[in-house]
Amino acid sequence: MNSATDNELMRQVREGNVAVLGQLFERYHVPLFNFFLRLTWNRSQSEDLVQDVFFRILRFRATYRDEMAFSTWMYQIARNVRVDALRKQKPESALDEELSPPADARPSHAEEFESQQNEEFLRQALARLPDDAREVLILSRYQNLKYDQIAEMMNCQTGTIKARVFRAMKDLRQIYFGLASGRLRRAAGEPGIQGA
């Protein structure tokens, strides 16, 4: 097993041994794919964006600085890649259908069904968060980044990031319970609040 740190590998890439980028790809292509997927809800676009990140790492390898953690630098590139992609396209309007399990694949067992539905509500709640709140939550919850790394990436104070994460969780909770209680009301035959 190769135990070289990310930073050591990136230093080698910077110095011209670009084949080593393959090892960084192995470590990061799945987390990066999920980072983009949770932001865009679109599988093929997320794959394009991952490819673009590694392409930019090669092109800008000379600008990598030793004092910055590789993952911080990489996610900084990933954020720029996404901003550029957003400029080129119209905003995604709804959750990509391919992320929702097809109806016939859903389990018949009631408990499993409920657990899958809660998972679905959580996904939908995440998708309904404002873009910047969702991004900070994804970076801190899924990408193994510490708050000070995110702060360095976004060029702000660590305290600001913590406050944003806290606010994002509060908003997420509100949206999530709104969705879940809507389902309970529907199950009890009460009218929903939609269109009220």
Add this chain to the structure above:
Amino acid sequence: MNCEQISALLPDYWQGSLSAEQRRTVETHLAGCDDCREAAALWTRLGELPAEQPSAQLRVRFEAMLEAYQHGLSQRPAAPAVTFSWGDLFRSLWPRTPSLQFAMCTCFLAVGVLIGHFATASNSQSKELAQLHQEVAGMREMVAVSLLQQQSATDRLRGVSWSHRLARPDNEVLSALISAVKHDPSVDVRLAAADALRKYAQEPDVRRGLVDALNEGQSPLVQIALIEELTDLKEPSTVHVLRQLENDRNVNEAVRQRASWALEQF
């Protein structure tokens, strides 16, 4: 502690970076506060959302791109590794050729005079200022073109970065950039010049130059960058070249794949 005070600790509690004592404080609060407990439970559930796997195609595309890049690197003379520092950046922007050093000094002097004029100028001097401004712009263009013609790839890269400072470069600068995209022996210079030209893509000559460069391109990496640039610009004359690339079996596989992708975008 109330919710507001605990809110400063909760994010660290979620990431598991609190001291034992702080953790106990948070847990005592959570035991008596439904809102904060629910938020903490939701944080845990977020972590349980399964990760998705990308398609196998992603790895294939990455390997093709890496191969294309390595191919591009092997076509140019080895350059020393560059590490970033502000000192190096400053030194790198300073030309080694005495004539260029003189041109840059004159340029800085002109900028200084311009600032001085701005500080004291009255309305009647606006014509002179405009003229001076034009002279400074002309000087910058001269520096950019001179740098683009230097022997060393580092100097030519500096020429490309000088061209970024021009509000509207004249035809000589644009021609030098187009020529760099087409013929520069360094892949890095070709890529940088292609990037720089994106800013001036509204010029028909620039678009034509980029399409020609794609047609003549010898480095797969530059071709891929050009395909992406021209696809963004939705330049119709690219379609013909893309079809040729897609069908030419002698063309690098990654370039052919990108050409097919681009044709779908058109």
